[in-house]
Every structure is written in structure tokens, then in C-alpha cells.
Amino acid sequence: MKLILLIFILLAGHAQADDLLHVGGAELEVHFDDGFDASERQVVTRWLERYSQALAGLYGRFPVEQARYQIKRASYGKGPVPWAEVRREGVEGVNFYLGKELSSYSLMADWTAAHELSHLLMPYPGRSDVWLSEGLASWYQGILMFNAGLKSEQALWQGLIDGFSRADSSRFTGRLSQASREMKSQHSYMRVYWVGAAYYLQMEYALQLHGEQLLAVLSSYQSCCRNDSSSKTGREFITALDEQLGMSLFSYYYDKWRDSEKMPDVSSALTWFGVSQEDGQVVLDKEHISAMRRAQLYKYPVEVPKSRLLALGGRRPK
Numbered sequence: 001m002k003l004i005l006l007i008f009i010l011l012a013g014h015a016q017a018d019d020l021l022h023v024g025g026a027e028l029e030v031h032f033d034d035g036f037d038a039s040e041r042q043v044v045t046r047w048l049e050r051y052s053q054a055l056a057g058l059y060g061r062f063p064v065e066q067a068r069y070q071i072k073r074a075s076y077g078k079g080p081v082p083w084a085e086v087r088r089e090g091v092e093g094v095n096f097y098l099g100k101e102l103s104s105y106s107l108m109a110d111w112t113a114a115h116e117l118s119h120l121l122m123p124y125p126g127r128s129d130v131w132l133s134e135g136l137a138s139w140y141q142g143i144l145m146f147n148a149g150l151k152s153e154q155a156l157w158q159g160l161i162d163g164f165s166r167a168d169s170s171r172f173t174g175r176l177s178q179a180s181r182e183m184k185s186q187h188s189y190m191r192v193y194w195v196g197a198a199y200y201l202q203m204e205y206a207l208q209l210h211g212e213q214l215l216a217v218l219s220s221y222q223s224c225c226r227n228d229s230s231s232k233t234g235r236e237f238i239t240a241l242d243e244q245l246g247m248s249l250f251s252y253y254y255d256k257w258r259d260s261e262k263m264p265d266v267s268s269a270l271t272w273f274g275v276s277q278e279d280g281q282v283v284l285d286k287e288h289i290s291a292m293r294r295a296q297l298y299k300y301p302v303e304v305p306k307s308r309l310l311a312l313g314g315r316r317p318k
Ligand SMILES: [Zn+2]
Pocket: 115, 116, 119, 133, 134, 137
């Protein structure tokens, strides 16, 4: 009897994945709870594959060597993905809670997978520094959808600008580290998510002034440190990025931003990337230099924007 129980526990602990994806050097298990039929499973797996490819496409590799997606049915909430959470214990991954009416179109158009998968780029930094993690996921969610051809560049920036203004109108007045620590009780989500995202915009601006880009630093970080642990303090993460970069740029801004009591001014960064607003609508500067600077935010190695290729073609000697 005891032996049967032991075998059962061992089997349950090593449950076979329903699907196995190989993306960007990683093995990704997909586990379905009961109640998903064959066609639903196919649609969901294809959705996870596309977003996993978009994540791996940022710098050419998936951030962890192994990940597990657990697919469950949501008991409440609206839309195709009413709820999702990153799982850090054991094999890292994401639990997705899906709605009843699933279509490929509605899943692909939803931002949840882009956000949750982007969390895997870094370890869990602890509650006071969760703005670093929510910020990174909020920064990359639009970029992943843009790279996957599921969002325009215009819509990507509109999402960021709208998020920044939501952070600006947040009623929480304490420091960002406090807003992070008390996010659930104070409902300071918008401040944490979007000031966090703005930190990475500011970092990209500072990095480009030094001829660097965030995805290059994250790529080195992946090679040296990402698979060490599923949790590191925010300070440890930032210090590791600075070590990869060879200067204390991340920690300089980290120290300033964690104590900030409102949305820091990112207007210089937006101007650098050729992003302005007219009546609340984002206007992107199509000049080559602005397009090149923005292209460095989306991929490493950088993909040269088409407008730049056309310009080079135009100037080619006959
Ligand atoms: Zn998140």
C-alpha cells in the first residue's frame, strides 16, 4: 500500500508535459488541467510558442534553460486570460488562468503572455524592489507584441505614454520602494508598474549616451547569472547588470528612483527617441536617427529599420 502511494507521489511530481516546446535553447513544458479539448490545447500551445519565440527574439535566447507553463481554467474574470502569475519555486514558469471562449485571435491580441513571460528575464527581486520586475515586464510587454507583429510601433508607445500618465495620477505619495512593498494593500499598482517601466526607458537613454543598449546587458546577464537562482535582491540584480556593463550606471539611477515620490521626468529620454504627443496622441519622429535609436530598444543585435535601408539605397553610388 505504502509502495503504491510512493509511486503515485513520484509520478505526480514528475507529471508528463502535455506538450514540449523548444524555443531559443530552452525546453518549455506545457501542462493542461483537465477540461481543455484537443482544439483548445492546439490553440493555446501555438499562442505560447509564438510569445515564447518573441521573448527569445529579444536577444536570441530564452532567458532560462527550462520553464513550465501551467494552463488552468479561470473561475472568474473577463477576457481570454483573466488571470496569470509567475511561478518561481521549482522549475520557473507561468500559471495561466484562461476564460471559456478561447480563440487564436483573442489570445494573440491579449497582452498577458507578453507581460508574464517578460518576468522571466530576471529573478524575483523581493517586495520592496518589485518595481524593477513589474517595470521590466511592463516595458517589454508592448515591445514583444510589436516584435511579434501583433502591435504597431505607434500603439506600443501609446501604451507606454498612457501607462506613464496613469503612474503620474497615482494617489499614492510615498517612495517607490514603499509603493512596491505595500502594493497590494495600498493598490499602488500603476505607480509600481509604470514608474518601473519608465526606469528602463531612462536607462536605455543613459546607456545609448554611452554607446550601449539594455538588451546587450541583459544578454550578458543571461549568460553569466540568470540561471543561478530564481530570486535575487533588487540590489544584487542591479549590481550584476553594472558588472556586465563595466560601470555603475544601473545603480546610480536605481538609488535615485527607489526613493522617488512621484513619476521622475523622462522628457529628455522621450525626445532622444523621437517620441512626442499631440492632443494625447503619440507622434513618432520618422527621422533616421530617431528610428535607429528606437530600433536598439527592440532587438539585440539591432535590426536596421526599413526606412534606414531605403535611405542607404538612395545614396548608393551608381
Ligand atoms: Zn507582472
